[in-house]
Amino acid sequence: MQRKNLIAGLAVLAVLLAGCQAAAEPAAGEVEVFSWWTAGGEADGLAALIQVMDTENPDLLFVNSAVAGGAGTNARAVLATRLSAGNPPDSWQGHAGQELIGTYVSAGQIQPLNDLYEANGWLDVMPETLIPLISQGGDIYSVPVNIHRANVLWYNPEVLATYGVAVPTTIDEFFAAADAVQAADVTPLAMGEQWTSMHLFETVLLGTLGAESYNGLWEGTTSWAGPEVTQAIDNFGRMLELTNSDASTLSWDQAAQLVIDGNAAFTIMGDWAEGYFKAAGLSPMEGFGWAPAPGTGGVFQFLSDSFVLPVGAPNEEGATAFLTIAGSKAGQEAFNPIKGSICARTDCDASLFDEYLQSAMNDWASNTVVGSLTHGVVANDNWKSQIDTALGLYLADGDAAAFQAALAAACSDAGTCG
């Protein structure tokens, strides 16, 4: 009887030891990572990250399940369908802020990563300001791989030189510059499909209201029904009149291409456009120039791409290995200089980054930082989608008063405005 117990005990021990050994072994199998990085620059950045992962985890096969469509417009719909069918990928891209907390955390779809943070010492190297945006109840829910800037005015330096146009810093200067190039039959402002107009709108809100009132829009202290927003909508409407007529049919990178080709003078887009310009063979200040979006000097409107560990990830060990690379110095130094973003980590080697990205690093460190609407920081998905619906109507009918009323109603429905 005793002998039997001993044998049973040994058998249990053997199983336990085998389990420990398996955990210590490098991850293997397939790891399916879901993102929307398919355009020039962003896809190349992802490829560089994958390369670091392949080197560190030779037995792990990276399955790239990127779905095309900037800002995740298509990818997030596909992801939602997969999640409701109980078929999550091993990791997916989510924006730090309300997109993460208000959607995936609140639906219980992702796991806390506190242990991974501790094991990798990430709390010492990730920006303190970012951690609250990816945390709830003391748990940290994602691994930020970068910091992007939303409020950037990109321009074609040759076009500006040809027409003697100075880089505008205020909204009024922008309209004057636009008049000058339009007179020469060049499209002043390149724009793409609807999400890029939301992107434009958030920079115009910021440029018109300033950082404090802009923040107040998301905190319930600035009235969406007030005169500042009326003015912002007016500025936005005037800017829309300066865009290419085929905007709704173009992706963000096709709109950026108009600037490269000299068919448009400016575009307002996040700095993944920098990745696109470089993938197209251009260099900072030779092929493309940049400035803060009109009226937003001194303010950095940020967003951060981060990756999560789903509840029920098919290959949790593989996902953890991927997240470890995404949060690592080597991973971020390989990815960001190509992606057109700066590291989320604070210890990356600045000399690996070009002139534009070094300017972004300086601004991130010294500017007033506010969050992006289009890229998930300031409003949850429900609020954002109400804004999107109102915007779609405005783009179709140009009814500014109705747009403003719908924006005010969206804030009330979100429970932020009284």
Ligand code: GAL
């Ligand atoms: C943003 C994302 C960026 C970039 C961009 C265009 O939402 O944060 O990393 O991919 O969309 O696709």
